[in-house]
Amino acid sequence: MELQALTRIWKLSPPASALLLAFLQFRREPRGRLAHLARLEPRDLPAALDELRSRGLVQPGAGRDRRLGLVDIETFERLARRAAGRAGADPGRLELELEVVREVREAVGRPSITVISPRERARGDGEPPRPVAEYLRALFPYLDLRLGTRCNFNCRYCLLGHEKRSTRDLAELEADLRHGRRLGLECLSLTGGEPSLHPDLLRVIRRARALGYRRVILVTNASLLASGRNLDRLLDAGVDAVGFSFDAADPVVSRRLWRRDAYAQVVEGIRRVMEHDEIVVGSISVLTRLNLQLLPGLVRRLAELARGRRGLYLPAIDFVMPEENAWTHRRALVPRLREAAPHLEAALGEARRLDLPLVFRGVPACVMPAHREWDMERYMSIFEVIDLGDRSRQHRAGLDFLRYKPPGCAMCAHRRGCLGVYRAYANLYGTRELRPVPAPRPEEQPCAS
Numbered sequence: 142m143e144l145q146a147l148t149r150i151w152k153l154s155p156p157a158s159a160l161l162l163a164f165l166q167f168r169r170e171p172r173g174r175l176a177h178l179a180r181l182e183p184r185d186l187p188a189a190l191d192e193l194r195s196r197g198l199v200q201p202g203a204g205r206d207r208r209l210g211l212v213d214i215e216t217f218e219r220l221a222r223r224a225a226g227r228a229g230a231d232p233g234r235l236e237l238e239l240e241v242v243r244e245v246r247e248a249v250g251r252p253s254i255t256v257i258s259p260r261e262r263a264r265g266d267g268e269p270p271r272p273v274a275e276y277l278r279a280l281f282p283y284l285d286l287r288l289g290t291r292c293n294f295n296c297r298y299c300l301l302g303h304e305k306r307s308t309r310d311l312a313e314l315e316a317d318l319r320h321g322r323r324l325g326l327e328c329l330s331l332t333g334g335e336p337s338l339h340p341d342l343l344r345v346i347r348r349a350r351a352l353g354y355r356r357v358i359l360v361t362n363a364s365l366l367a368s369g370r371n372l373d374r375l376l377d378a379g380v381d382a383v384g385f386s387f388d389a390a391d392p393v394v395s396r397r398l399w400r401r402d403a404y405a406q407v408v409e410g411i412r413r414v415m416e417h418d419e420i421v422v423g424s425i426s427v428l429t430r431l432n433l434q435l436l437p438g439l440v441r442r443l444a445e446l447a448r449g450r451r452g453l454y455l456p457a458i459d460f461v462m463p464e465e466n467a468w469t470h471r472r473a474l475v476p477r478l479r480e481a482a483p484h485l486e487a488a489l490g491e492a493r494r495l496d497l498p499l500v501f502r503g504v505p506a507c508v509m510p511a512h513r514e515w516d517m518e519r520y521m522s523i524f525e526v527i528d529l530g531d532r533s534r535q536h537r538a539g540l541d542f543l544r545y546k547p548p549g550c551a552m553c554a555h556r557r558g559c560l561g562v563y564r565a566y567a568n569l570y571g572t573r574e575l576r577p578v579p580a581p582r583p584e585e586q587p588c589a590s
């Protein structure tokens with residue numbers, strides 16, 4: 142749900158809106174961290190902070206605590222209702238948004254798990270292409286279980302950039318596994334960091350199988366799958382799907398993106414994975430300014446690695462999410478959507494020529510109207526399950542805060558199947574590239590049969 146009423150009732154500028162949404166998601170932070178947390182240019186921070194302070198929304202901690210945070214939730218709601226009354230905002234809409242805010246505030250600092258589900262599709266969306274439908278059926282919905290944040294790479298686009306590197310212990314992981322089963326989930330995705338570095342990985346996989354997970358997916362940079370019997374041991378323990386990362390068919394560009402010289406090991410790891418027709422395979426290539434020109438070559442290399450394979454394989458290209466490391470390196474890494482679109486279209490064209498079922502994520506329909514059926518975001522959703530235990534609730538906070546649709550999207554023909562742009566992208570470049578597609582007039586729509 143887009144928190145539009147809340148950012149409009151105070152007539153906040155876009156930087157102040159971004160800062161308010163960031164404040165909703167943490168308790169208190171030092172001033173020096175605020176621009177990074179809100180994905181703002183540091184020069185925009187002072188004015189944004191002044192706007193929120195002048196509305197009474199931000200306060201420092203008690204005593205000598207100079208960190209800044211949101212006012213308590215009761216005060217926040219009182220101020221919101223008063224501002225909404227003055228602005229003549231729809232009270233029903235405001236109450237819905239305040240409910241989301243309450244949930245998010247209650248969840249700050251609590252454990253949560255993420256569930257990735259098939260998305261409810263709008264009427265008239267059409268069926269996904271056959272390999273996409275098979276992939277969704279085979280893997281979704283799944284519990285996204287992070288084993289820790291340790292990694293042997295340090296990718297420029299990593300979303301864990303500033304998190305302390307650690308490994309979660311087995312008891313904690315088992316509790317999440319049991320919880321996932323109580324939620325009725327049968328598929329499990331093991332992520333990190335790099336999950337193959339976890340000392341108890343084989344135990345986690347066996348435990349998941351014993352608990353009744355029918356599908357265990359390993360999401361990996363593939364560098365360790367090239368060594369010895371690593372892959373065989375994982376498959377023996379119960380892994381039956383692998384998702385690997387591969388960004389460029391070029392060792393130099395790969396090293397610049399991963400900050401690790403591991404191209405040969407990764408290619409060998411992928412080659413070994415592809416040999417196993419019995420497992421489901423997926424791949425993610427992150428589209429950045431550094432590999433943009435190389436996308437058609439990347440597709441050819443992936444097709445070559447998958448040649449002769451009879452098992453399911455679904456490759457994806459993801460527009461870089463300008464968060465964490467990618468936000469730090471935003472000038473070098475994040476292209477404009479309209480700069481990226483022709484290259485992505487060339488890659489999709491090459492994939493169709495080679496009969497490779499390439500999908501993509503993170504580029505809205507108005508920027509790239511061709512190849513709509515291959516837009517994976519039309520088919521998947523992200524939920525955060527908070528308050529583990531009996532009081533579990535599903536909440537889409539992840540999407541509410543990560544993505545942004547400007548007001549014009551409400552008139553767009555694609556509004557239901559489109560998630561808009563990354564919020565951080567909107568902070569960086571604005572939303573002028575988005576051009577709502579007029580919805581067909583009722584008399585132009587086909588008659589219901």
Ligand code: SF4
Pocket residue numbers: 505506507508546547549550551553554555556559560561562575576577578
């Ligand atoms: S105008 Fe908005 S809803 Fe329409 S395709 Fe673009 S981003 Fe999506």
